[in-house]
Amino acid sequence: MAEIILDSKAYKHNLNLISSHIGSHSSPNVELAAVLKDNAYGHGLNEIASIAAEYGIKSVFVKNHNEAIQVCELFPQVTALYGMPQGDFAKNIAFVIHDKEHISALPKGTKVELKVNAGMNRNGIQPSELQSFIKDILQKGLELIGVFSHNGYGDDLDSAFFDTQSNFALIKQEVLHLSQKYGFAPPRFHSLSTSGAIRVASESGITDDLVRIGIGAYGYLDVSFKNPISAKLQKVASLYADRVSTRFLHKGERIGYSGCTTLESPQVISTYDIGYGDGFFRVSEHHKVHTTNGLQILPRSSMDCFSCFCDEPRICVFKDVSELAKAFGTISYEILTHLSPSIKRTII
Amino acid sequence: MAEIILDSKAYKHNLNLISSHIGSHSSPNVELAAVLKDNAYGHGLNEIASIAAEYGIKSVFVKNHNEAIQVCELFPQVTALYGMPQGDFAKNIAFVIHDKEHISALPKGTKVELKVNAGMNRNGIQPSELQSFIKDILQKGLELIGVFSHNGYGDDLDSAFFDTQSNFALIKQEVLHLSQKYGFAPPRFHSLSTSGAIRVASESGITDDLVRIGIGAYGYLDVSFKNPISAKLQKVASLYADRVSTRFLHKGERIGYSGCTTLESPQVISTYDIGYGDGFFRVSEHHKVHTTNGLQILPRSSMDCFSCFCDEPRICVFKDVSELAKAFGTISYEILTHLSPSIKRTII
Structure with missing residues (x-):
């Protein structure tokens, strides 16, 4: 039965690598949070x-309430990035406010994080709406534990990356001002994912309270700028x-749907139990795709x-x-x- | 929260349509089985x-044991197409034999179906191995309830479709001969999925005991031959x-990762809660993709x-x-x- 092997040492190695890069360039108090959304990136x-x-992560970010309830006993703080709760929920789950209707949907005492648009122009409220949202959050009796943004230019050399960071600095300033004005505890601030954190750490040092480490922890960092981390990351899933x-x-016999592959010589051929119904992309006559050992995955899958x-009993599709x-x-x-x-997962 | 709406009337309409087309051209005893594998095609x-x-389906085909245990109380006969059982299993679950090792892996009394390669050259045993496999199945005390194949040319005008059907006719003949020789009850025979069933019903009438209706029941039949069904099918999922x-x-503001879309005029813009982490394909600058109402899904998703x-509160991504x-x-x-x-499903 097909199997995804998860290398726990690789995951911890990646967190260590990122942590030590960030730590040596930033305040020692920057918290490393794990992004586990979308079934932990699949x-x-x-x-x-x-x-x-096990590594000691305290704060995680998941997609929604359904994901949050699966992990809320493992971490002191779990944030559901999208959607509102369906039914009861544990006290350590925070929900994200993108819109006024989210404030009215949540019961008094719920922990919330406020998402602010710092230039990606995708999710979150506008910086000009900060006071209005925070007043409503306080009036509803919600507990504002975080204010955050997402830099959509983390992977690029685009100068918009820095504009976004400057915008977030202004957002922080404004929130701290409101915190004094209305007498609430300053929330945690975060704006950086793996690529942004690596970059800001190298360039100016991170002044946020927390960084959200997603793809880097899984061993990938496909960015267009040079950095000392990418080459040292280890892939977690195979x-x-x-x-x-x-x-x-x-010779001449045909294989698979529409007989798409025709044999140019006599061959031993085997089928393996992964297809596009497993979420693996469908290999057609327009793709040339190989397993880890260089065997072509014949079209069409x-x-x-x-x-x-x-005729190997088991083959590695990818590492x-x-x-x-x-x-x-x-x-x-x-x-x-x-x-x-539904593919079996095994941790090593 | 994003939602997949499943139209139960459409599913039943499609089965009725296929059933009446097949019934009017074939033996009235051809059983309509439902293919529910891969989370019911997603x-x-x-x-x-x-x-x-509810429709009255008696036999279903699922991917593996894990899927079989989820539905085995709903149907008299469930066949797990791939893999062997993990632990105990209900008596009405049959497993498929593709290899001698599958025979040795199953306990005495297990129902099995034997997959035979009739020309697709993908899964199953060779026709020349029939006697050897059936002897071993009987010797192990397994109950052979079916012998089947899959025609990999169902969607094409390729003459290989008919060669495959001829091969399966010979396979049936051989199995019936062995059934008399070794004194076991003739198993059910099946070789056709939706497209093949529609085609054979129109052309010569179906002589198999059962047809496996998968994609057609969900409302899709993308075939290269003319048929009276495709246009009348109704899509089940939206x-x-x-x-x-x-x-x-x-005007001039940029949206999303890498600011990939730049506004040519002032606009109201909203984000919606489906992304590639939900299994929906990733919309990049290389795709032009629209919602049901013709709104462009802006790159990059x-x-x-x-x-x-x-700014609609809910939009239909596809019907x-x-x-x-x-x-x-x-x-x-x-x-x-x-x-x-993990996307919510609602049946209407």
């Missing part, structure tokens, strides 16, 4: 949560597929399996999805997050 | 299983996304959301994935099967 939420908790059946075929010229991402014209994150949660 | 296994059971936040932006020029499949250079099946099981 790796497996419960599995990665257990590794992160995917293995098991043989379904093996046969010997003659099926919903539940693919074929290769070999690194970077080449797959290129072959499918996308980014590593998409290849990883699409992997079906 | 629709939601438990939800589609409940609709199929995807809705809810607004996260809304803002007004000026994020892991958890996308942006559109509008039909055919255009999306074209935009992403793939087939409808892949768009559907990748949809994350």
